[in-house]
Amino acid sequence: xxxxxxxxxxxxxxxxLNEAGGIDPSDRFAISQFSEKRFKDFYExxxxxxxxxxxxxxxxxxxxxxxxxxxxxxxAIQVGCAAALEVSDWFFPAFREAGLSVLxxxxxxxxxxxxxxxxxxxxxxxxxxDFPVSIPVGTHIPHAVGAAWAAKYKKDPIAVLTAFGDGxxxxxxxxxxxxxxxxxxxxxxxxxxxxxxxxSVPLSRQTATATLAQKAIAYGFEGIQxxxxxxxxxxxxxxAALEKARRGEGPTLxxxxxxxxxxxxxxxDAGRYRSKEEVAHWLKKxxxxxxxxxxxxxxxxxxxxxxxxxxxxxxxxxxAVEAYELEVPLDPLGMFDTLxxxxxxxxxxxxxxxxxxxxxxxxxxxx
Numbered sequence: 051x052x053x054x055x056x057x058x059x060x061x062x063x064x065x066x067l068n069e070a071g072g073i074d075p076s077d078r079f080a081i082s083q084f085s086e087k088r089f090k091d092f093y094e095x096x097x098x099x100x101x102x103x104x105x106x107x108x109x110x111x112x113x114x115x116x117x118x119x120x121x122x123x124x125x126a127i128q129v130g131c132a133a134a135l136e137v138s139d140w141f142f143p144a145f146r147e148a149g150l151s152v153l154x155x156x157x158x159x160x161x162x163x164x165x166x167x168x169x170x171x172x173x174x175x176x177x178x179x180d181f182p183v184s185i186p187v188g189t190h191i192p193h194a195v196g197a198a199w200a201a202k203y204k205k206d207p208i209a210v211l212t213a214f215g216d217g218x219x220x221x222x223x224x225x226x227x228x229x230x231x232x233x234x235x236x237x238x239x240x241x242x243x244x245x246x247x248x249x250s251v252p253l254s255r256q257t258a259t260a261t262l263a264q265k266a267i268a269y270g271f272e273g274i275q276x277x278x279x280x281x282x283x284x285x286x287x288x289x290a291a292l293e294k295a296r297r298g299e300g301p302t303l304x305x306x307x308x309x310x311x312x313x314x315x316x317x318x319d320a321g322r323y324r325s326k327e328e329v330a331h332w333l334k335k336x337x338x339x340x341x342x343x344x345x346x347x348x349x350x351x352x353x354x355x356x357x358x359x360x361x362x363x364x365x366x367x368x369x370a371v372e373a374y375e376l377e378v379p380l381d382p383l384g385m386f387d388t389l390x391x392x393x394x395x396x397x398x399x400x401x402x403x404x405x406x407x408x409x410x411x412x413x414x415x416x417x
Contacts, residue, residue, distance in 0.1 A: 094363070115166040116167050122311045142210065231269070278306030
């Protein structure tokens, strides 16, 4: 029986800065617009994110914040995306994009405040076009698509970017969002931080496809895979996708291939389901190490520069921790104030229980 080929497709893999900190001569033109200062700024941004992350882990272990989702190993994606976004663009984060939010203008103290359970840390400033952290996996993807649809309807020449992990690609929200974006050719860029593990579920148990990027093909638009530990590759790929979106040429799915070097959260023990050898293999691909190697070779970066950088970022983080810990705690009863115009009988009972508990704690302290 004769067969007709309806469609051919391929998925491009992008890498500019390799694991050894080198750039292929054929890619030199792509980065010729980068000054030494730009390379150093990218490195400093990644160093700041790592310092923020390390301090958050320390704060959690000493009981000063609650459960925290580490960024360790995924800094290049966040710096590349932040540099590619315009201030006027909208960003919809999941829960592992704290670094991107800081680079977009979120005060560092807000990160610690949020993970301590204080929702004031989740409030962006008026000029920052960022939505709040989304803890439920993938549910923010349709929200981002809705914002992109609104932008297209209003003829607002902006783009929307939403980031999520590989686990979100197993959720219906992902597929519904991509399908809608493809049908209506919306100005949205989907960035998947494929860190190989959806908590304890490996990528091989989530999909039979060779890439996550190719899932875009089913919805009628381009999917690209980029080395997520290569900040240059991420930057240029995301920048091109955002520009395409602003021109009205529709969405793009970008799979950033990376690895979660830490546990899923501080409530997890990744040593129970993955080997030390696997972690060591990915540690050799550390995004900070490879960019540091490049700037040492090509941008006259010295040990003195490194020392001064660490002092600067550590000072920023220390000031943020102090500002966070000086915040006056919220009244716990405030959680009931904006739920409903009239509280239900069950919520009234819960509020009364909390009132009594707070009174008992206050009386106990007074004794």
